Amino acid sequence: MRIAMMGSGGIGGYLGLRLAKSGADVSFIARGAHLQAMRDNGLRLESPLGNVDLPRVTATDDPAEIGKVDIVVVAVKLYDCEAAGSSLAPLVGTNTRVVTLLNGIDSADILAGFVPRAQIVCGTTYVSSYVEAPGLIKQAGAMTEVTLGGRSDPVIEAFQDTCGKAEGIDLLLVDDVDQQVWSKFVLLSAFSGATSLMRSSIGPILADVESRQFIDQLRDEGMAIAAAAGHPMADDFAQQATSLWQRIPGETKSSMANDLARRKRIEVAWLSGRMHSLGREFGVPTPAHTAVYRALHLHAKGTA
Numbered sequence: 001m002r003i004a005m006m007g008s009g010g011i012g013g014y015l016g017l018r019l020a021k022s023g024a025d026v027s028f029i030a031r032g033a034h035l036q037a038m039r040d041n042g043l044r045l046e047s048p049l050g051n052v053d054l055p056r057v058t059a060t061d062d063p064a065e066i067g068k069v070d071i072v073v074v075a076v077k078l079y080d081c082e083a084a085g086s087s088l089a090p091l092v093g094t095n096t097r098v099v100t101l102l103n104g105i106d107s108a109d110i111l112a113g114f115v116p117r118a119q120i121v122c123g124t125t126y127v128s129s130y131v132e133a134p135g136l137i138k139q140a141g142a143m144t145e146v147t148l149g150g151r152s153d154p155v156i157e158a159f160q161d162t163c164g165k166a167e168g169i170d171l172l173l174v175d176d177v178d179q180q181v182w183s184k185f186v187l188l189s190a191f192s193g194a195t196s197l198m199r200s201s202i203g204p205i206l207a208d209v210e211s212r213q214f215i216d217q218l219r220d221e222g223m224a225i226a227a228a229a230g231h232p233m234a235d236d237f238a239q240q241a242t243s244l245w246q247r248i249p250g251e252t253k254s255s256m257a258n259d260l261a262r263r264k265r266i267e268v269a270w271l272s273g274r275m276h277s278l279g280r281e282f283g284v285p286t287p288a289h290t291a292v293y294r295a296l297h298l299h300a301k302g303t304a
C-alpha cells in the first residue's frame, strides 16, 4: 500500500513516521526548513510513548514526484486546505482514498472542489503533537486514537491493517463518521477557544471556578449549534466532554493555542468563528464563541 502525507507537521509527521517505522511505504509532502531537515536527517519523534528516529524518509514538496498512491492523508491547517487540495491531482487515481483529519467541519467540502467526493474519507484524531523544530515532532500526552469513516471499504480496511502494524496509532472505523466529526468540532472548539484565549493549558482552566464556567459555556453553545444543524450530541455529551478534558494531561494545550503562542496563523475562523457564523444562520446565540472569535481575530494571521 502506498501512502502520501499531504502535510508532515504535528499530525502528518506523527502518523507518517509511525507508519514508515513499521515498514509502510510512506512519502511525505513538506516544505521549507522542515522539508530540508527531513531530507538531510529524516524525522524524529519525541513522545511519552518512547522516542523514535527515522534517519531516512522520502520527502518532497512536489506531489508529481510521488505519483498515484492508495491513501493520501491530508494533514495541513484549515487555512492551507484549499491550496493543498489544488495540488492533490498527481497523487489521486480512481482507487485512491483521500483521508482528511483536519479539525472543524469544512475540510471535506473544500477538498471536494478538487477530488471526487466519493473518494474522500473523513476522520478525527486525538493525537496531540506539533513541530518542535525542523525535522522534530513532539507528542504531548499519550493519546493515539484516530477514527475514520469508510467501514467496509476495502482500501480503508487495508489502511487499517497497515496502521495496526504501527505503534502509536489506534485506528477505529465507524459507520457514522459525521457524528464523530461534529462531536470533535464541539469539543475542540471549546478546548481550543478556552486554551487559546486564556493562554493556559487545560488543568488550570478546569481548576478555576470562573474559567471552568467559560469552557462549559463554549461546550454548551457548541451543543446547541450541533443540534440546530441536525447533529444533536448524545444526552451525556456534556459529562463525556468534561471527563475527556479531565483525562487529558493538565499541561496540554490545543494545537491552536500552541500556534498562537508561536505567533503562527491560527484556525479560529473554522472553530469558534464557525460556531459564530452558524449561530447567526440558525438564530442560536453564541456569545462565548463570538467573544473568542472576535478577540483572537486580531492574531488570526499570525506574525511569525
Ligand SMILES: NC(=O)C1=CN([C@@H]2O[C@H](COP(=O)(O)OP(=O)(O)OC[C@H]3O[C@@H](n4cnc5c(N)ncnc54)[C@H](OP(=O)(O)O)[C@@H]3O)[C@@H](O)[C@H]2O)C=CC1
Residues within 6 Å of the ligand: 006, 007, 008, 009, 010, 011, 012, 029, 030, 031, 032, 034, 061, 075, 076, 077, 078, 080, 083, 084, 087, 101, 102, 103, 125, 126, 127, 128, 129, 130, 131, 255, 267
Ligand atoms: N496538532 C494536533 O495536535 C492536532 C491537529 N489537528 C488538526 O490537524 C490539522 C493539521 O494540524 P497540524 O498537524 O497541527 O498542523 P502543522 O502546522 O503542524 O502541520 C501542517 C504542515 O503542513 C505543511 N504544509 C501546508 N501546506 C502545504 C503544502 N501545500 N505543501 C507542503 N507542506 C504543506 C505546513 O508547512 P508550514 O509550517 O510551512 O506552514 C506544516 O508543516 C489541523 O486541521 C489541526 O487542527 C487535529 C488533531 C490534533
Ligand SMILES: CC(C)(CO)C(=O)C(=O)O
Residues within 6 Å of the ligand: 103, 125, 126, 127, 128, 129, 188, 191, 252, 253, 254, 255, 256
Ligand atoms: C485532540 C486535540 C485536542 C489534541 O490536542 C486537538 O485536536 C487539537 O489540539 O487540535
